[in-house]
Amino acid sequence: MDRNVHDMGGDPAGPIDQGEHARTVFDQRVDAMLRLLAHPQKGYFTVDAMRRSIESLDPQAYHGLAYYERWVRAVRQLAIERGLVSQAALEQRMAAIAARRGARP
Amino acid sequence: MSGAPSPAPLAAGTAVQVRTGAPLTHCRTPQYLRGKRGVVLRALGRYPNPEELAYHRPGMPPLTLYQVEFDAAEVWGERLHEAPYRITADIFEHWLEPAGLPAAAAHDMGASHGRA
Amino acid sequence: MAVHDHGDHVHPDHEGHAVHDAHAPVDDLDHYQPESLLMEQALRELLIEQGVFSAEDIQRQIDLTESRTPALGARIIARAWVDPAFRAALLEDAKPALGGAFELDLANTPELTVLENTEGLHHVVCCTLCSCYPRNILGIPPAWYKSREYRSRVVIEPRSVLKEFGTELPSQREIRVVDSTADMRYLVIPLRPAGTEGWDEERLSALVTRDSMIGVSQALAP
Numbered sequence: 389m390d391r392n393v394h395d396m397g398g399d400p401a402g403p404i405d406q407g408e409h410a411r412t413v414f415d416q417r418v419d420a421m422l423r424l425l426a427h428p429q430k431g432y433f434t435v436d437a438m439r440r441s442i443e444s445l446d447p448q449a450y451h452g453l454a455y456y457e458r459w460v461r462a463v464r465q466l467a468i469e470r471g472l473v474s475q476a477a478l479e480q481r482m483a484a485i486a487a488r489r490g491a492r493p
Numbered sequence: 494m495s496g497a498p499s500p501a502p503l504a505a506g507t508a509v510q511v512r513t514g515a516p517l518t519h520c521r522t523p524q525y526l527r528g529k530r531g532v533v534l535r536a537l538g539r540y541p542n543p544e545e546l547a548y549h550r551p552g553m554p555p556l557t558l559y560q561v562e563f564d565a566a567e568v569w570g571e572r573l574h575e576a577p578y579r580i581t582a583d584i585f586e587h588w589l590e591p592a593g594l595p596a597a598a599a600h601d602m603g604a605s606h607g608r609a
Numbered sequence: 610m611a612v613h614d615h616g617d618h619v620h621p622d623h624e625g626h627a628v629h630d631a632h633a634p635v636d637d638l639d640h641y642q643p644e645s646l647l648m649e650q651a652l653r654e655l656l657i658e659q660g661v662f663s664a665e666d667i668q669r670q671i672d673l674t675e676s677r678t679p680a681l682g683a684r685i686i687a688r689a690w691v692d693p694a695f696r697a698a699l700l701e702d703a704k705p706a707l708g709g710a711f712e713l714d715l716a717n718t719p720e721l722t723v724l725e726n727t728e729g730l731h732h733v734v735c736c737t738l739c740s741c742y743p744r745n746i747l748g749i750p751p752a753w754y755k756s757r758e759y760r761s762r763v764v765i766e767p768r769s770v771l772k773e774f775g776t777e778l779p780s781q782r783e784i785r786v787v788d789s790t791a792d793m794r795y796l797v798i799p800l801r802p803a804g805t806e807g808w809d810e811e812r813l814s815a816l817v818t819r820d821s822m823i824g825v826s827q828a829l830a831p
Contacts, residue, residue: 397737
């Protein structure tokens with residue numbers, strides 16, 4: 389293989405789904421987090437770092453995940469790389485949120 | 494990919510060839526254009542090297558970015574199945590090298606000067 | 610705080626819910642993996658707690674993003690159609706021209722080039738590598754622009770792709786597919802439709818669709 393999964397110009401592919409999809413609150417928040425973290429004045433990381441992280445997803449994940457689901461994984465990876473959060477703290481918090489949600493009536 | 498940044502940008506109309514290679518690390522030169530010949534439309538300014546920015550490096554000194562135009566026939570060869578058209582892409586200087594004639598023209602003319 | 614969900618969601622019965630609701634019901638977002646939703650919330654909470662950004666920063670960023678819509682692009686194109694000096698300035702150096710005429714703060718946004726469609730040349734913009742798009746003018750790109758199908762095909766069969774969008778160009782019109790592979794973003798000025806002589810900007814802007822500024826369509830006929 390001489391290229392990564394994102395580099396798809398010229399690949400055979402089917403008809404284009406022109407359906408309009410409104411953004412969900414999840415999409416908006418992930419988008420906003422990236423914009424804030426990659427803002428040139430803040431400089432926690434760059435859009436290129438974000439792209440690099442997305443491009444390193446394996447093909448199954450790349451094609452199986454929705455656009456902003458790829459993004460949130462990249463934000464996670466870069467936040468850890470840059471020392472903004474630890475993997476352990478993140479996992480703990482995800483478990484706590486899951487428990488909170490499960491406990492809701 | 495190495496090489497010092499060019500002192501002056503290439504002029505519009507300069508024949509170039511995209512380098513080959515498959516770094517597999519982050520880069521913004523699409524695979525379908527690697528090794529293809531095109532013509533500089535214009536220089537777009539200088540930007541930090543994305544191949545370094547992607548790994549939290551400053552990407553300095555900045556590199557000149559070019560909008561390069563390609564003939565679809567040059568890009569796709571026998572895969573082309575539509576009427577002729579052109580493609581442009583923005584390619585950093587370290588991915589470009591001077592080009593002779595496009596393969597088809599070189600074959601026809603056996604000449605070595607750049608195309609018009 | 611404003612509600613930022615929109616009526617044309619993939620779930621027809623989807624109700625808008627407030628962006629600041631930290632407990633957005635998972636079943637409203639059931640086409641996502643639960644892990645993705647947990648990851649988003651956990652990251653957001655932790656980064657806010659550590660002062661990397663605030664909840665207000667997130668909301669302001671969402672508001673800013675949502676304020677950039679194709680309607681803004683349409684006003685710009687309509688101005689370019691009626692005002693030759695503005696059009697020339699836009700084609701020469703888009704960001705300063707827009708900063709002046711539309712009071713847009715485009716500092717810290719990617720460089721922008723405006724391309725003019727003519728009777729002889731039609732531009733269609735894409736990003737085969739990801740989803741580069743003039744977001745600061747048109748907002749978030751449509752899903753199809755980011756799709757595997759569009760990104761794969763538009764560079765190898767543009768006329769077929771245009772046809773799928775209902776666009777059939779005269780055979781003598783050249784096509785230039787513009788792949789936004791790096792730091793430059795591209796916005797297309799579609800050809801001004803015939804029969805609009807004397808129209809004012811507002812009337813003209815209603816003919817300028819998002820897709821015509823990407824180049825998969827032409828401006829609407831009057």
